Amino acid sequence: MPKFAANISLLFAELPYLDRFQAAADAGFQAVEILFPYELAAKETRRALLANGLELVLINAPPPNYTGGAPGYAAIPGGASRFQSDIRRVLRYAQVLRPGFIHIMSGYAAGTDALDCFVQNLQWAADFAPQQTFTIEPLNPMSQPGYFLNDYNLATEVLGRVDRPNVGLQYDSFHAHMIHGDALAVWERFHPSVVHAQIGAAPERSEPGRGPTDFAQLFAAMDDAGYSGWVSAEYAPSTARTDATLAWMRR
Ligand SMILES: O=C(O)C(=O)[C@@H](O)CO
């Protein structure tokens, strides 16, 4: 059985930010991920992690939060200086928070210039912070219209061209199903590049068990593949209380 983390930007969102850490620990999670931890000083988040014995698996590089704005600049031609200052900012947070992974978002773009730019920016980040592992994640076009990295084949091409040991694939069962129609098949095909996994049930991005994906089968496939990383629950709970949506963890 994989080890599960909670994405506390989506899970336990019924609670104030600093209360979500204890709620995650009480629910049995030993690690969390936070999409955008930038509203608070890093040391306050660090304190909450330590107080609850939680590991931090992942944060997203800025921008944005979910209140609008561009989802990253990595594939935007001409945006290199903005991209580099965002990476410097996330690395300042990472010095305190020590996340296993930093997710770099491509932003809205298309075409070969965007692809070249994405590759160059990822190489820059990888070389600038060789001690840090970065991820890229395909997001489905229904949820993120116009987002550059919208396909696992494209992600594989990008990773091949970036060719750095500290840049890997972030698999998300929700996006995988929405993009390619079968989350398990995407896992089977692309798992050799996966360094971090997230789960949510398509089509609603709800808790595992509610859509067409057979999560017992997916978890077994992760075990069979020898995947030993975290599997982070990243879904919008279908009820007002997150802890009422965690039966999939106990099954
Ligand atoms: O939307 C997702 O899926 C993610 O994993 C986020 O990191 C994007 O913000």
Ligand SMILES: [Mg+2]
């Ligand atoms: Mg995700």
